[in-house]
Amino acid sequence: MSNGKISIEERRNRIAAIQSVIPGLGHIYKGHYGLGVIILLLSPLILWAGLILGWATFGFGLFLPFAFIAFIAYQAYHLNDRRKHHAGIL
Known part of the structure; x- marks a missing residue:
């Protein structure tokens, strides 16, 4: 990040993490189609x-879906981008 601007790569990472609200879409966005x-x-x-x-666990099991989605978003954020993006296109 320079001059207060966010790099294209950082934007793509953020988009992949946000798309992981529906688990798998961030992976597909980054080109990992099979895993997605x-x-x-x-x-x-x-x-x-x-x-x-x-x-069954008095509410403790409700943590599992949130942890799953958070892990998937984290993984999508840190995956290598396999897609060939044109300059200026997110």
Whole structure:
């Protein structure tokens, strides 16, 4: 970051993390298509398991979906960008 401006790479990392609100989209955005689709397909199962565990553990299991989404966003932020972006396009 120079002169108060955010680099293109930093913007792409932030966009990937924000897209991970729907787990897997950030990975797809960065060009990791296989991993993104797997996460996209498995995330409802993880979220459902967290809701079930929430009942069984007096609410402690509700932490699982939030931790899962936070981890996926963190991973998408730090992945290498495999896509070939044109200059100036996010």
